[in-house]
Amino acid sequence: MKASVDAHPTLGILGGGQLARMLVLGGAPLGVRFRIVDPAADACAGQIAPLLAANWDAFDKLESFAREVDAATYDFENVPAATAEWLAARTHTAPNARSLATAQDRVAEKTLFRECGLPTAEFAAVATRAELDAALGRIGAPAILKTRRLGYDGKGQFRIRSLADAGAAWQALGAQAERVGLILEAFVPFDAEVSVVAVRARDGDFRAWPVPRNWHVDGILSASLAPAPVDDVLAQAAFAHARAVAEKLDYVGVFALELFAVKGNAIHGEQLLGNEMAPRVHNSGHWTIEGAVTSQFENHVRAVLGMPLGDTSARGLSCMLNWIGAMPDRDAALAVPGVHWHDYGKSPRPGRKVGHATVCADDAATLAQRLQRLGDALGRTAQVRPVVDALVAQR
Numbered sequence: 001m002k003a004s005v006d007a008h009p010t011l012g013i014l015g016g017g018q019l020a021r022m023l024v025l026g027g028a029p030l031g032v033r034f035r036i037v038d039p040a041a042d043a044c045a046g047q048i049a050p051l052l053a054a055n056w057d058a059f060d061k062l063e064s065f066a067r068e069v070d071a072a073t074y075d076f077e078n079v080p081a082a083t084a085e086w087l088a089a090r091t092h093t094a095p096n097a098r099s100l101a102t103a104q105d106r107v108a109e110k111t112l113f114r115e116c117g118l119p120t121a122e123f124a125a126v127a128t129r130a131e132l133d134a135a136l137g138r139i140g141a142p143a144i145l146k147t148r149r150l151g152y153d154g155k156g157q158f159r160i161r162s163l164a165d166a167g168a169a170w171q172a173l174g175a176q177a178e179r180v181g182l183i184l185e186a187f188v189p190f191d192a193e194v195s196v197v198a199v200r201a202r203d204g205d206f207r208a209w210p211v212p213r214n215w216h217v218d219g220i221l222s223a224s225l226a227p228a229p230v231d232d233v234l235a236q237a238a239f240a241h242a243r244a245v246a247e248k249l250d251y252v253g254v255f256a257l258e259l260f261a262v263k264g265n266a267i268h269g270e271q272l273l274g275n276e277m278a279p280r281v282h283n284s285g286h287w288t289i290e291g292a293v294t295s296q297f298e299n300h301v302r303a304v305l306g307m308p309l310g311d312t313s314a315r316g317l318s319c320m321l322n323w324i325g326a327m328p329d330r331d332a333a334l335a336v337p338g339v340h341w342h343d344y345g346k347s348p349r350p351g352r353k354v355g356h357a358t359v360c361a362d363d364a365a366t367l368a369q370r371l372q373r374l375g376d377a378l379g380r381t382a383q384v385r386p387v388v389d390a391l392v393a394q395r
């Protein structure tokens, strides 16, 4: 472990995907240097920072990595707990292993939310077919059966529309019950999905970016609009929940809570339910690169290295669009005003996040117009439509 953090500290990142790549791009202006570890030698962050190809249990290789860095963090929450603990014993590591372990398990995560006063959908841990039947008897349908661990982007999920689907759900996921565990969750008839992306410093300073509204397609984030047109009471509640969770975990760095906003009635207004936590920078915070005073990536680097945090205020309105599978036509997009392009340098593959664009504007009408133009130019009108509709409804 190096003795002190100097003017040009080196930050190690476990995981070399697009999040690591954007952490490098966000931290470099501060004078920070980076080292990356990933099992894949061609991980995309390796195009812009030194990358060590090593498996998570290759401790002999990780030894030199740990010696070279002043602090370490993650771009990937499923780094094995044993590796996280090993690293934490050798260098300042954030977020801590407990935060990582909690976020790796949907049951632990939802239990924590409830302890912090954030309600969740009804849920039950499921290990056997009999437990699935019992859980369905209690929770009812519709419901979603998910893997407890190692699920992402809607993978490892089965929608149960009626009790008759129990057999099909077990057929789809039962084989994974022993290895990663399962959870049954009541289906939430949400009005909107929102998230809170927040950062906590080593000294406890806590800040959150304005809440984005998120649209998913096939369980994968498609678009985020920020600041979302949500009422102030809801936004303040989201911040308070995020703060409570961060303090409970003694969390350091950026994290996100994915939330469902459920329409209330005359007595109870709109309510927030916690879905999941990401112990890292998050896709619904990519808009902060151009749309906020300080991006989630820069603030994560600052927090992990013990620097003061930056202002999380928004600059105008932003919409982030994810490019899934393959990149659309860059030059057609760049001709549209307010468009910022991010190509992660990955090869195309169905379902893979290969890039994103953020469209910025000073007001809702201009943003709607630019999005429509971009959607038309790229043949992505269906992707921009819900955001344009929300912006039009906002006026």
Ligand code: AMP
Pocket: 121, 144, 151, 152, 153, 154, 155, 185, 186, 187, 188, 189, 190, 193, 216, 219, 220, 258, 275, 276
């Ligand atoms: P997750 O992997 O838990 O983030 O789920 C991916 C997406 O599936 C979410 O963003 C929602 O759009 C949807 N989803 C997940 N869980 C539920 C639920 N309990 N009720 C309704 N929709 C859900």
